[in-house]
Amino acid sequence: EAGVVQSPRYKIIEKKQPVAFWCNPISGHNTLYWYLQNLGQGPELLIRYENEEAVDDSQLPKDRFSAERLKGVDSTLKIQPAELGDSAVYLCASSLKTGIEQYFGPGTRLTVT
Amino acid sequence: DQQVKQNSPSLSVQEGRISILNCDYTNSMFDYFLWYKKYPAEGPTFLISISSIKDKNEDGRFTVFLNKSAKHLSLHIVPSQPGDSAVYFCAASYNDMRFGAGTRLTVKP
Numbered sequence: 001e002a003g004v005v006q007s008p009r010y011k012i013i014e015k016k017q018p019v020a021f022w023c024n025p026i027s028g029h030n031t032l033y034w035y036l037q038n039l040g041q042g043p044e045l046l047i048r049y050e051n052e053e054a055v056d057d058s059q060l061p062k063d064r065f066s067a068e069r070l071k072g073v074d075s076t077l078k079i080q081p082a083e084l085g086d087s088a089v090y091l092c093a094s095s096l097k098t099g100i101e102q103y104f105g106p107g108t109r110l111t112v113t
Numbered sequence: 114d115q116q117v118k119q120n121s122p123s124l125s126v127q128e129g130r131i132s133i134l135n136c137d138y139t140n141s142m143f144d145y146f147l148w149y150k151k152y153p154a155e156g157p158t159f160l161i162s163i164s165s166i167k168d169k170n171e172d173g174r175f176t177v178f179l180n181k182s183a184k185h186l187s188l189h190i191v192p193s194q195p196g197d198s199a200v201y202f203c204a205a206s207y208n209d210m211r212f213g214a215g216t217r218l219t220v221k222p
Contacts, residue, residue: 042212
C-alpha cells in the first residue's frame with residue numbers, strides 16, 4: 001500500500017514569493033492534515049479536512065496561507081507571500097478518521113531567503 | 114500552550130538495555146495517546162498507541178504505559194537496538210492531535 005506522497009521534497013524561495021505544496025493521502029483515508037514543524041519541535045496542526053471540508057483551520061494564518069482539498073483526495077497548501085519565518089518542514093498526514101493514528105508523508109522542507 | 118510535554122530532549126542508552134521515554138500532558142480530555150518515531154528527512158512513523166481506558170499496551174519490544182492520574186505516559190523499548198536511534202514524539206488526541214517536542218534517542222553499540 002502506497003504511503004502519503006508529498007511534493008516537492010525541498011523548496012527554496014525568496015521572501016515575498018508564492019509557494020505551493022501538494023499532498024496525496026493514503027487511498028481511502030477521509031481525514032487529511034497539514035502540519036508545520038519547526039526545528040526541535042513537534043508537528044503543529046495547520047488545518048484538518050474531513051473529505052473536502054476544512055473542519056479545523058483555526059491555526060492557519062489566513063492572511064497568507066490557503067489550502068484546498070478538491071474532490072476530497074489530493075490537497076494543496078499555498079503560502080503567498082512567503083516570509084522568512086515560514087521556513088520549516090510542512091508535513092501532510094492522513095487517517096481513516098479523526099482521533100486515531102495518522103500516517104505522515106516525508107514532508108516538504110521550505111527555506112525562505 | 115504546550116499541552117503535551119517531553120522534558121528530556123535527548124537520551125542515550127547502551128545496546129541491549131532498556132530505553133524509557135517520558136511524556137506528560139495537561140488536558141484531561143485526551144483519550145488516545147500515541148508514540149511516533151522519526152528518522153532524519155522522513156516524516157514521523159506511527160509506533161504504538163494506547164486508549165485512555167487502558168494502562169498498558171505492548172507490541173514486541175515496545176510497551177507504552179499510561180498513568181491517567183499523573184497525566185503521564187512512557188514508552189519502554191527492551192532490548193534497545195542501534196536501529197532504534199531516532200527522535201520519538203509523544204502525541205495525545207481527543208479531536209485534534211497534539212505533539213510533544215520530541216526526545217532524541219541514541220542507542221550505542
